[in-house]
Amino acid sequence: DLNIIRGCDAVILAMPVETIIKIAPVISQLVSKDCLVTDVGSTKVEIVKILSKIFPNFIGSHPLAGSEKSGILQAQEDLFENSLCILTPTAATSTLVLRKIKALWQRLGAQAVLLTPKSHDKILSFVSHLPHVSAFALMRTVPKNYLRFAANGLKDTTRIALSESELWVQIFLTNSRNLVKAIESLEAQLSQIKGALRSKDRKRLKTILEKARKKRESLEEKSKIQILQNPK
Incomplete structure (x- = not known):
């Protein structure tokens, strides 16, 4: 019953993207x-434009x-501890409203x-949406009769393929242009690895893998810094 929100000082719309847009007028x-x-x-682009x-x-x-995981049974009291929250104000956003939402x-x-809605969608297409595409695609690629041999390598890289499909259909479609470009970037990287394998270019292959490893190490360092900046 949506009448429960009458008189509220603040409302947080926590639902799939298309549902947010659809229910906003109500x-x-x-x-x-x-x-x-x-x-x-x-x-964010479509949501901010409409809402x-x-x-x-x-x-x-x-x-x-x-x-x-999704649903009320998966709720965590400390879910947002040491996390980032991106806010996407516009030129019309009042300073007071921004300050209150930021404080929340x-x-x-x-x-x-703070990011613009456009920058948000471009960045997230790489750091969030593309990993989900990759996980879904990888699970579709592995033959089903091979799965009994799968260990942590496959399980770790495809954990997010357990995500609710309809939720991600909506995310993908509302950021399709950015996501297609991100997929093309991934395809280019896969093509480089495939080329090195076909030519048995050990040096080139090692360079590709080493650059990826170092970038992954930098991600770990950024995570540590983030935790230090937000101590409990």
């Missing part, structure tokens, strides 16, 4: 114009936390960072 009839509204959708016209005090949010996420343990 929500707008139940809350005052002073109500703070944000969302946790994984894409900014509906709610005077709207700012898009995207907390970078969670797992492949900080109270939950997250570090708030």
